[in-house]
Amino acid sequence: MPEPISNFIFNLVNSQWFYYILGFWTLIAIARRDERNSFASRLADLISKPAIFEADENPQSVSFYPRKSMEKIATDVRKALIRIPNDINAALEKAIKNQLDFIVDPQRRWKLLGYAIYVIFMFFFLWADGIAIANALDALGLVATVPSYLTLYEIAVAVGSFLAIIVGALVARDVFNAVSDFSDWDTQQGAWKKLAKVLAILLIISGLLVAVVLGLGRFQRLVSLPVNIADLINLGVNFTTLVLVPFNTLIATILIHFEAFKGLLLVFVLIEAILWVPVRILQYVAEILGAMGPFSVDILYRFLLAILIIIIFWLLTPLDWITSLIPRRK
Numbered sequence: 001m002p003e004p005i006s007n008f009i010f011n012l013v014n015s016q017w018f019y020y021i022l023g024f025w026t027l028i029a030i031a032r033r034d035e036r037n038s039f040a041s042r043l044a045d046l047i048s049k050p051a052i053f054e055a056d057e058n059p060q061s062v063s064f065y066p067r068k069s070m071e072k073i074a075t076d077v078r079k080a081l082i083r084i085p086n087d088i089n090a091a092l093e094k095a096i097k098n099q100l101d102f103i104v105d106p107q108r109r110w111k112l113l114g115y116a117i118y119v120i121f122m123f124f125f126l127w128a129d130g131i132a133i134a135n136a137l138d139a140l141g142l143v144a145t146v147p148s149y150l151t152l153y154e155i156a157v158a159v160g161s162f163l164a165i166i167v168g169a170l171v172a173r174d175v176f177n178a179v180s181d182f183s184d185w186d187t188q189q190g191a192w193k194k195l196a197k198v199l200a201i202l203l204i205i206s207g208l209l210v211a212v213v214l215g216l217g218r219f220q221r222l223v224s225l226p227v228n229i230a231d232l233i234n235l236g237v238n239f240t241t242l243v244l245v246p247f248n249t250l251i252a253t254i255l256i257h258f259e260a261f262k263g264l265l266l267v268f269v270l271i272e273a274i275l276w277v278p279v280r281i282l283q284y285v286a287e288i289l290g291a292m293g294p295f296s297v298d299i300l301y302r303f304l305l306a307i308l309i310i311i312i313f314w315l316l317t318p319l320d321w322i323t324s325l326i327p328r329r330k
Contacts, residue, residue, distance in 0.1 A: 025314075025318050026314065028317065028318040028321055029313060029314050029317040029318050032317050032320075032321060035313065035317045035320070036317075039309065039310075039313040039317075042062060042063075042309055043306060043309055043310070045061050045062055046062045046065060046302055046305060046306055046309070047302070047306065049062070049065075049067070049302070051295060051298075052070060052071060052074045052294050052295055052298040053071070053074060053075065053078070053291070053294070053295070055071070056068075056071070059071075062305075064305060064308075065301075065302070065305060070294075070298060070301070073294070074294030074295075074297075074298065077290065077293065077294055078290035078291065078293075078294060079290075081286045081287075081289055081290040081293075082283065082286045082287055082290050084286075085279055085282040085283040085286050086283060088279050088282075089276070089279045089280065089283055092272050092275060092276050092279060093276070095268075095272055096269055096272050096273065096276070099265045099266075099268060099269050099272075100269060102262070102265065103115060103262040103265050103266055103269075110181075111180075111181075111182065111183070111184070112266060113182065114181065114182025114183055114259060115259055115260075115262040115263035115265075115266050116263050116266060117182065117263070118182070118183070118256045118259040118260045118262075118263050119259075119260045119262075119263025119264050119266070119267060120263075121163065121166075121167055121252070121256060121260065122253065122256060122257070122260035122263070122264075124155075124159045124163060125159060125163070125167075125249045125252050125253045125256075126253065127149075127155065127156075127159070128155060128156040128159035128160055128245070128246075128249040129246070129249050129250065129253065130150055131150050131151070131152060131153055131155060131156040132156055132245065132246040132249065134146045134147075134150035134151070135150075135151075135153060135156075153241075156245055156246075156249070157210070157214065157241055157245055159245075159249060160207070160210060160244065160245030160246065160247075160248040160249050161207050161210035161211045161214065161245065161248070162207070162211065163252070164203055164206070164207035164210075164248035164249065164251075164252050165203075165204055165207035165208060165211070167203065167252045167255065167256060168200050168201070168202075168203035168204035168207060168252070168255075169204060170182060170183075171183070171185070171196065171199075171200040171203075171255045171256065172197070172200035172201060172204065174186070175188075175193060175196050175197050175200055176197060182259070183256075183258075183259045184258065184259065184262075196255060199251050199254065199255055200255060202251065203248060203251045203252060203255070206244050206247065206248050206251075207248055209240065209244065210240045210241075210244050210245060210248065213233075213236045213237055213239075213240045214237060214240065214241075216233050216236065216237075217233055217234070217236070217237040220233045220234075
C-alpha cells in the first residue's frame with residue numbers, strides 16, 4: 001500500500017470524526033426498515049436451518065448457502081468414514097463366528113482346552129521334526145549352516161520320548177473310550193480309528209523304549225560296564241535318537257493333527273477377538289467424526305456467511321439510501 005494512502009487511513013481511524021461517521025453510517029443502516037427487516041429475516045432463516053443431517057424443506061431460501069449440496073456432501077463423508085471400520089468389524093465378526101461354529105461342540109465346550117493343549121504339542125513336534133531333518137541334512141553335508149534353534153537336539157529327544165508318551169496316553173484314552181474328553185475321536189469311525197488305536201499304543205511303547213534306552217546310556221556313563229554291553233547300549237542309544245525319536249514325532253503329529261488344526265483356529269479366534277476391540281473403538285471414533293465433522297463445517301460456514309450478510313447489509317444499505325437522495329434525470 002502506498003505511503004500517502006496508509007497515512008490517510010491511519011489518520012482517519014485515529015480521528016474522532018471517524019467514529020461519528022461510523023455511528024451515523026450504522027444508524028442509517030438500522031433506520032431503513034424494509035432493508036432491516038429483510039436482513040433480519042435472512043439472518044434468522046440462516047441461523048434456524050435444521051442440522052446438516054436433517055432434510056431442509058426450503059433449501060434455497062438463503063443465498064450463497066447450497067443446502068442440498070452440503071447435505072449430500074455431509075452424508076457421503078459420514079458414510080465414507082464409517083464404511084471402512086464397519087467392513088473390518090463385519091469381516092472379523094464373520095470370521096470369528098465361522099471358526100467358532102467349526103471348532104466348538106455345543107454339548108462339550110471344554111474340548112477347547114484339549115485343542116489348545118494339542119496345538120502347543122504340535123508346535124513342539126514340528127520343532128522336533130525340523131531339528132531331526134536339519135541334523136540329517138547336516139550329517140549328509142547337504143547344508144552349509146544350520147540355524148541355532150535347529151541344533152538343539154536335546155529338545156527333539158525330549159519331545160520324541162516324554163512328550164510322545166504323554167500324547168500317546170491322551171490319544172489312547174480318547175480313542176478307546178466312547179466319549180472323548182480332549183479330542184474328536186468319539187466322532188471318528190472305521191479303519192482310521194482302528195489304525196489310531198494301534199499307533200497310540202505303538203507311540204507309548206516307542207516313547208518308553210526311548211526313555212529306557214537313554215536312561216541306560218546315562219547309566220553306562222556313570223559306571224564301568226563290559227565293553228560288549230557298553231557297545232550294545234551305545235548302539236541302542238544311536239538307534240533310538242536317530243530312528244525312534246523322529247518316528248515318534250511323526251506318529252504323534254499324525255495322531256493330533258486334526259485337533260491341533262482346531263487349536264490353531266482357536267488361536268486365530270483369540271487374535272481376532274483382540275483385534276476386534278480397537279476396531280470397535282475405531283467404529284465409535286469414526287461415527288463421532290462422521291457426525292461432528294460435517295456438523296462443525298456447516299456451523300462454521302453459516303457463521304462466516306452470517307458475518308458476510310451483516311457486512312453487506314451494513315455497507316450497502318446506507319449507500320442505497322444515499323443514491324436514492326440523488327435526483328435522477330428525467
